[in-house]
Amino acid sequence: MSTEHDGADALMTAITGEPLPPGAHEDAAFLAEHRAAEADLAVLREQLGLIGHALAEPPPAPEPAPALPVRPSPRPRRRAFSLALGGLAVAAAASVMAGMGWLMSGGGTGAADSSGLDAGSSAEKQSDAGGVAFGSARYLACSRLVAEGEATAVERLPGTTTLRITLSLTRVYLPEVPDEDAKGSKPDEEQVFVVDENVVPGIRAGDPVLVGVPRGVDQPDFWAVGERQIALERAMVTASLPEARELTCG
Template identity: 40%
Template structure:
């Protein structure tokens, strides 16, 4: 796990602490910090699902019905001759409370998720992401506002192209190497073989991020794609898969890159 003058990438992602300005110029550190942000966001979402399920089980819990006792025979009353004498009182067994069983099960699930999740965070590194936002971005010829013909949400239109790049932690182009469903949530974990970095200038051969399953277009293995992920975000807010869209995105990105280097993201 990367550490830059006392600043740990994983710890900074977990505590959500702001990064010093000098650290943000370190491409390797920012790539690892981005991966940690994605993994932390994914873990939080899974724990939230478990917590919601636990709350639902508490609200719908019903007490276990008890069997009413038979009325006792008054003292002195004779037993009918045609009945056999009782063999004695039967032992009463109480079924475990259904709510208690549910609470125990979810408690074990929460602990297991935390252990597995933290182990997974420590073991994995690379640029990552989490929430879905947009499918593609296109630039205006004057101010290069982020937008797209096949976008479903995404980059704020008030940002100019240089401003968008300045406020992005990753802009890269490559081929989707793997798409894995994330257990427990309707998301895909995308592994991208990077062919070209735009921001930062260089990085690892592969980056990872997560996207919702219902985005359009949904990335698939083998797709050629250009993605942009904002600073402190877990997933892309722009991605393009059609070649003509990729060419258009590439053009405004290359044109805006020199201006973006002198801008501060606010």
């Protein structure tokens, strides 16, 4: 069943593109369902675009008449093309209906993103440690770094599928530094991470990025690439921070 907030349905809000209702940014369950519905809709739109292009292709031009005095009637070929086009339309309808059925039943998707759901998003909806959802209070309580930044350099290590990504941090959620003069607790403005390219497909220098790094590890277990995906995750993080301050990691 779809989550509601002040009478607004998370799924229908994603489908219609309406703004989130007042106070929804503080409702973690509503935000999570809205985020999953957004991802499903993006995949369906991509499939519909591919189907539309296929249906819009003009029929193949007639082949030149062969030199032989007798040639087959063109009628069977036109009929074969019509049958093929009809079959494609049926397959298209089935694909769309199956996708909408999954969406309306409340099914969610993981992000990555997708070929770039949202221009290359590769966000994983759960961290590797214990299946805790990124942005939740439990995740934040056990994180050493949650921050946004810009990818200033993306380098492939020779002979591998590994990327060295340099981020220039622009907004740090964790660790929180209450005093601007505090020493030792503020993270370096430049962070360097090494990750397989399949984790962040299509990332390029200049892309906005949001990362989450658990305590006790060096590399992020969560990446979001692209402003649209980051905006959804940002809302979850900011809504969960007050509760996270009251928790201890354990």
